[in-house]
Amino acid sequence: MKTDVRPLFVVLKALCLFVLINILFAVVNPRIADFSTYNKFFPGLARMPFGDSSDSLTVTVDDVRAMFAAHAISSEKQPDELRVVLIGDSSIWGDGLSVHDTLSEQLNRLGSQCNGKTIKVYNLGYPHPSILKDLVFIDEVKKRQPDLIIWFMTLNTLMNQSRLNPFITENREHILKLLDAYDISFAPRKTLSEQQESFYQKTVIGKRSFLARWIKLQALGITWSATNEDLRVVPIHAEAISLDVKKDPRYRNIPPGTDLRTSLLLDVLDAGFDIAGETPVILVNEPIFIATGVHSEIRYNDLYPRWAYDQYRAVIATETQTSSWRYLDLWDAIPPKYFTDASFHLSAEGERLLADRVKPTLGSEVCQ
Amino acid sequence: MSVTQIAILAIVAVLVNQVKKGRALALLGASALVVYWLQPHQTSANLTFWFPTCTLLLAFIFWLVTSVPEVRSWNQNWSAVVILLGVMILVDLNRYLGIEYFFIANTPRFQFVVAALLGIALIGFSLARVREFRPIMFSLLIIGLIVILFVIKSPLVLTKLTEIIADFRGKVSVSTEFSWLGFSYVAFRLLHTVIDRKAGRLQAVPLADFVNYVIFFPAFVAGPIDRIERFAGQLNGITALNREDWVAAGSRLFAGLFKKFVIADALAWFALSDVIASDVHSRGWLWTLVYAYSLRIFFDFSGYTDIAIGLGMLLGIRLPENFSSPYFKANLTQFWNSWHMTLTQWFRSYFFNPLTRSLRSTDKPLPVPVIIFITQVATMVLIGLWHGVTLGFFLWGLWHGVGLFVQNRWSEWMKVYEPEWGRTGGGAAFLKYSGIFLTFHYVTLGWLFFALSDSAMAWSILLRLLGAS
Numbered sequence: 132m133k134t135d136v137r138p139l140f141v142v143l144k145a146l147c148l149f150v151l152i153n154i155l156f157a158v159v160n161p162r163i164a165d166f167s168t169y170n171k172f173f174p175g176l177a178r179m180p181f182g183d184s185s186d187s188l189t190v191t192v193d194d195v196r197a198m199f200a201a202h203a204i205s206s207e208k209q210p211d212e213l214r215v216v217l218i219g220d221s222s223i224w225g226d227g228l229s230v231h232d233t234l235s236e237q238l239n240r241l242g243s244q245c246n247g248k249t250i251k252v253y254n255l256g257y258p259h260p261s262i263l264k265d266l267v268f269i270d271e272v273k274k275r276q277p278d279l280i281i282w283f284m285t286l287n288t289l290m291n292q293s294r295l296n297p298f299i300t301e302n303r304e305h306i307l308k309l310l311d312a313y314d315i316s317f318a319p320r321k322t323l324s325e326q327q328e329s330f331y332q333k334t335v336i337g338k339r340s341f342l343a344r345w346i347k348l349q350a351l352g353i354t355w356s357a358t359n360e361d362l363r364v365v366p367i368h369a370e371a372i373s374l375d376v377k378k379d380p381r382y383r384n385i386p387p388g389t390d391l392r393t394s395l396l397l398d399v400l401d402a403g404f405d406i407a408g409e410t411p412v413i414l415v416n417e418p419i420f421i422a423t424g425v426h427s428e429i430r431y432n433d434l435y436p437r438w439a440y441d442q443y444r445a446v447i448a449t450e451t452q453t454s455s456w457r458y459l460d461l462w463d464a465i466p467p468k469y470f471t472d473a474s475f476h477l478s479a480e481g482e483r484l485l486a487d488r489v490k491p492t493l494g495s496e497v498c499q
Numbered sequence: 500m501s502v503t504q505i506a507i508l509a510i511v512a513v514l515v516n517q518v519k520k521g522r523a524l525a526l527l528g529a530s531a532l533v534v535y536w537l538q539p540h541q542t543s544a545n546l547t548f549w550f551p552t553c554t555l556l557l558a559f560i561f562w563l564v565t566s567v568p569e570v571r572s573w574n575q576n577w578s579a580v581v582i583l584l585g586v587m588i589l590v591d592l593n594r595y596l597g598i599e600y601f602f603i604a605n606t607p608r609f610q611f612v613v614a615a616l617l618g619i620a621l622i623g624f625s626l627a628r629v630r631e632f633r634p635i636m637f638s639l640l641i642i643g644l645i646v647i648l649f650v651i652k653s654p655l656v657l658t659k660l661t662e663i664i665a666d667f668r669g670k671v672s673v674s675t676e677f678s679w680l681g682f683s684y685v686a687f688r689l690l691h692t693v694i695d696r697k698a699g700r701l702q703a704v705p706l707a708d709f710v711n712y713v714i715f716f717p718a719f720v721a722g723p724i725d726r727i728e729r730f731a732g733q734l735n736g737i738t739a740l741n742r743e744d745w746v747a748a749g750s751r752l753f754a755g756l757f758k759k760f761v762i763a764d765a766l767a768w769f770a771l772s773d774v775i776a777s778d779v780h781s782r783g784w785l786w787t788l789v790y791a792y793s794l795r796i797f798f799d800f801s802g803y804t805d806i807a808i809g810l811g812m813l814l815g816i817r818l819p820e821n822f823s824s825p826y827f828k829a830n831l832t833q834f835w836n837s838w839h840m841t842l843t844q845w846f847r848s849y850f851f852n853p854l855t856r857s858l859r860s861t862d863k864p865l866p867v868p869v870i871i872f873i874t875q876v877a878t879m880v881l882i883g884l885w886h887g888v889t890l891g892f893f894l895w896g897l898w899h900g901v902g903l904f905v906q907n908r909w910s911e912w913m914k915v916y917e918p919e920w921g922r923t924g925g926g927a928a929f930l931k932y933s934g935i936f937l938t939f940h941y942v943t944l945g946w947l948f949f950a951l952s953d954s955a956m957a958w959s960i961l962l963r964l965l966g967a968s
Contacts, residue, residue, distance in 0.1 A: 136742075136746045137742065138742060138745040138746055138749060141746070141749070187767050187768055188768070188774060188775065346765075347765075347768060350765060350768045350769060351768055351769065353768075353769040353787065353788075353791075354768065354769045354775060354788075356784065357769070357775070357778075357779045357780070357781070357784035357785070357787065357788055358775050358778035358779055358780065358784075359778070359780060360775070360778050
């Protein structure tokens with residue numbers, strides 16, 4: 132077959148077009164993250180997108196705007212709706228749980244009304260233990276008219292980080308803005324501010340990972356709509372928990388007796404309350420697994436030695452008292468058998484117990 | 500295969516095409532290395548090495564048995580033997596070369612490989628001395644190959660086998676996840692040669708051409724299944740690529756990459772699967788996911804075929820087509836003449852036609868419809884089981900066998916009773932498009948048994964889709 136096509140020219144033209152598209156993309160810098168098929172073609176997600184990258188049915192998108200755009204919290208607020216948002220880490224997101232068994236859904240099932248309005252609880256937990264992430268979430272959620280913010284935290288989330296991670300770098304500008312505005316002493320701040328987005332990183336090639344994840348997130352709306360399941364959950368088996376803990380008294384290699392106060396990002400709590408403004412915020416110290424077996428006199432669990440966790444609780448108690456923050460210390464509210472692993476992930480029954488503990492406060496705060 | 504692997508294979512193909520002298524040998528070396536390179540990692544007993552090695556050794560033994568003395572001389576084939584041995588030894592020694600990260604890891608100890616190769620050499624010398632094999636030898640090879648295929652494709656047998664081996668070795672059974680890459684296709688190519696040899700119609704080719712045919716790297720993973728005389732003819736007539744070849748190969752390769760890695764992989768995000776099947780809450784969504792699966796399997800498989808054909812073109816070899824717009828066919832027979840065409844042609848040549856002939860040539864032949872039913876169902880069930888010896892694949896084959904029979908009877912009936920309005924104009928168009936619609940949906944519903952490992956679940960979803968439950 133004779134052809135007039137010259138292969139080298141085809142390759143050259145394709146290359147030029149490719150370069151041109153990349154340059155145009157970088158110059159225009161379209162705000163793709165703000166667009167979502169969710170809340171338009173598909174119902175909004177009941178929790179933030181998160182999952183193993185090798186699993187074809189889940190996806191992690193670190194850009195906070197894309198995450199919120201896909202979430203049900205971005206749907207239009209109904210006139211008869213009171214919005215309560217739960218902010219926290221993987222235990223609030225519901226690690227190992229179906230979307231229907233998470234704390235927010237348990238609270239929704241318990242059902243609450245207030246002055247003829249329905250209290251709708253939204254899961255804004257995310258499996259990334261960082262109070263800074265919570266601050267970004269509070270800043271984002273403020274645009275979605277919440278009526279109450281319940282902010283779950285634990286020692287691990289409050290600790291200052293020494294390194295950056297994909298969430299921090301993906302939301303670099305947002306985080307830097309908050310760090311500057313509230314003068315937060317975030318340890319790797321200098322490194323973060325030096326990480327200017329290069330021209331290359333603004334191109335299609337530079338953003339290929341984000342774009343691929345974002346496209347997959349949009350397509351997964353079909354599965355979400357068809358099944359009402361956001362991802363395949365690998366259950367954590369409760370019988371695997373041991374009531375014994377390791378002997379090591381250190382916390383993250385920090386020896387006992389160290390003053391942790393300087394390592395806690397307490398100014399983020401200040402900033403969070405400040406951003407929330409008129410919206411009431413309840414700070415909750417989330418339940419932890421309390422071991423009762425061998426070496427339990429040294430540690431509460433594999434994550435926390437007693438000295439560190441007791442010190443953290445004391446600091447928070449003082450801080451909340453002096454700042455007049457509403458605070459709920461539920462650290463020992465859930466018996467060990469309701470934990471799915473030896474730290475802070477709860478079973479569906481555990482989440483229901485927690486919902487029972489949270490619900491009275493929720494009603495009293497929103498209905499004021 | 501990943502995009503990177505395909506890109507590397509494309510470069511290899513172009514380089515082999517550039518070789519002026521000894522192109523068949525260069526291709527042999529490249530294909531043999533690719534067989535090892537693409538083999539997925541196996542957890543048990545150095546199988547990552549032994550599976551590809553067995554592929555090469557099987558090809559060697561089948562060549563010895565199916566070839567004629569005229570092409571079996573040492574002078575004619577020593578270079579191919581050296582290349583095959585060289586690749587096997589090189590791969591086994593890669594632990595000493597420090598390239599395990601790039602190539603296969605956990606190769607067996609060198610002395611084991613040498614012992615195995617000596618054993619094969621002994622068998623080879625014995626076989627090479629035979630001038631003419633008795634038909635029983637061919638039958639034994641056919642049966643042996645089918646038994647291996649059955650074991651490899653049968654999860655139940657594999658589980659039992661690994662338990663027995665683990666018991667024998669006093670260990671806990673580790674894995675039944677065996678994956679002998681490309682063996683389904685290798686087996687059918689070898690069966691083709693031995694059946695044709697038995698029938699006295701096999702073209703005699705030297706070792707390099709024979710092994711090249713069996714393990715030709717563009718078609719090694721997902722076909723198509725060529726015929727040896729066609730392949731060998733092309734192999735010996737390779738010329739340097741001209742402008743038209745570059746355009747055709749490039750277009751085909753990129754079409755395949757787009758189909759597989761963009762369309763099929765995106766459809767996989769929401770196509771029906773074991774994981775989500777039980778959670779779908781409405782019939783409308785269920786249809787959406789089933790359609791997605793139907794399209795996904797087409798784009799995935801035909802994408803791979805395009806890639807194989809494109810790579811073949813870069814080498815200068817034109818592989819046979821495997822798909823021809825199958826979802827636009829007006830009946831099931833046409834669908835099977837355009838879906839995985841080389842497999843159906845294989846079955847037609849070596850199973851369907853011989854079976855039909857033998858059923859018709861008995862003293863008391865069965866009625867024609869009964870013969871058609873038996874041959875259609877048996878052929879399709881075997882095609883199903885070729886994908887895996889499971890209930891799901893059996894039912895998928897049965898579904899298509901029954902469908903082909905019904906369609907055959909309908910076509911026969913229509914020849915006599917087709918209304919006048921259906922022969923021309925709008926009436927003919929109506930029959931054609933309704934045929935396309937029905938065929939597509941019949942095929943799509945059949946995919947349920949293919950997509951879901953639980954056949955009971957597949958059946959209940961089928962009923963749900965049809966509004967019967």
